[in-house]
Each structure stands twice: as structure tokens, then as C-alpha cells.
Amino acid sequence: MILPIVAYGHPVLRKRAKDIKADDPGLDKLIADMWETLYASNGVGLAAPQVNRDIRLFIVDTEQMFRNMDEEGKNEYPGDTGTKAVFINARIKELNGDEWLYNEGCLSIPKIREDIYRQETVTLQYRDEQFQEQVTTFSGLSARVILHEYDHIQGKLFIDHISPLKRKLMKGKLNDISKGKVNVDYKMLFPG
Numbered sequence: 001m002i003l004p005i006v007a008y009g010h011p012v013l014r015k016r017a018k019d020i021k022a023d024d025p026g027l028d029k030l031i032a033d034m035w036e037t038l039y040a041s042n043g044v045g046l047a048a049p050q051v052n053r054d055i056r057l058f059i060v061d062t063e064q065m066f067r068n069m070d071e072e073g074k075n076e077y078p079g080d081t082g083t084k085a086v087f088i089n090a091r092i093k094e095l096n097g098d099e100w101l102y103n104e105g106c107l108s109i110p111k112i113r114e115d116i117y118r119q120e121t122v123t124l125q126y127r128d129e130q131f132q133e134q135v136t137t138f139s140g141l142s143a144r145v146i147l148h149e150y151d152h153i154q155g156k157l158f159i160d161h162i163s164p165l166k167r168k169l170m171k172g173k174l175n176d177i178s179k180g181k182v183n184v185d186y187k188m189l190f191p192g
Contacts, residue, residue: 003037003051004187008109008157009178011191012049017056017153019089022131024055031086031129034059041186043107045145047152050108052189056089058149062142080140090126090150093135095119102144104158110184112173116161118147 006012038046044065047058063082097120105113123137138146148158159167180190
């Protein structure tokens with residue numbers, strides 16, 4: 001089932017998400033629904049708070065980005081061929097590498113993109129969809145998308161990484177999103 005994406009201004013996007021237990025009912029269905037929602041909205045990552053659930057769960061599929069990239073583009077991200085994974089109760093163990101700039105967007109903040117600095121690699125401790133403990137290091141675009149989604153379960157948004165002046169300048173656009181004054185080709189849930 002395709003779930004509505006929570007729009008900027010909804011309080012769930014600013015909550016620090018709670019850990020999930022292995023026996024949480026409906027987890028498999030929620031994960032399946034999140035994959036369906038991600039692909040229906042042409043995203044590369046989706047966090048549970050974006051579908052109105054305040055739990056530490058996010059999914060990432062950057063493999064699709066690499067499938068559509070030419071060789072020159074792939075060469076820009078050595079060591080990264082894409083990641084398709086479920087991340088439950090993720091915690092950052094280590095951040096490494098130089099910070100690099102990339103133009104990010106977010107399904108919860110449609111029609112707004114900004115250049116954001118993030119580090120090159122991240123090592124995460126998390127549980128996979130079988131609830132098996134994992135510790136994995138990601139780099140390049142995969143690391144960036146993972147860090148973006150990780151921010152969601154921490155109650156942060158990508159716009160928190162830009163200057164207060166830039167945020168002030170986009171205040172009107174953000175207010176319009178909160179009020180539902182935005183056209184997108186996926187279902188959204190607006191605050192209030």
C-alpha cells in the first residue's frame with residue numbers, strides 16, 4: 001500500500017524516533033509499504049517519520065541511481081556501487097573522510113533543493129529486516145543518502161544544514177508546503 005508522505009511542518013518530522021523491538025507487530029508490512037511508497041514517489045530513501053511513524057526505521061535504494069548513471073558519473077564515486085537496504089535502530093559508529101557538497105532534496109520538502117555538506121563515509125550499527133545485527137561502512141552517494149535518512153530518525157531535516165539566512169529566505173516556500181500549496185505526483189499528509 002502506498003502511504004502518504006508527511007509534509008514539512010508536521011511535528012513527527014521533528015521527533016527523535018523510538019527504537020523498534022523484534023516483535024513489533026506489522027513491521028514487515030510497514031517495510032513493504034515503505035518500499036512501495038519510495039518507488040511510487042521516485043525517491044532513493046525514506047524514513048519512518050516521513051510516513052507518520054516515530055520509529056527508528058529507514059530504507060535506502062541507491063542502486064537505482066548507479067544503474068542510470070554513465071561510466072563517468074560512476075567514476076566520481078569510487079567504492080560505491082549503490083546500496084539497497086533496510087536500517088532498523090541505526091546508530092552512527094563513525095564518520096570519516098572530507099565533507100563534500102551535493103545538491104539534496106527531500107520528499108517531505110518538495111520543490112526545494114540545497115547544496116549540503118556531508119562526510120564521505122559513515123559506519124553504521126543497525127539491524128536488517130531479519131533483525132540481524134550489522135555493522136557496515138558506506139561511502140559516496142550511499143553514505144549521503146543514509147546520513148540524510150538518519151537525520152530523519154533524529155528529528156532533523158536537510159535544511160537544518162544550511163545557514164539561518166538561507167532558511168529565512170525560503171520561509172515562504174516552507175510555509176506553502178505546510179499549508180498544502182505544492183503540486184507533487186505522490187500522496188502527501190499535511191500538518192493540521
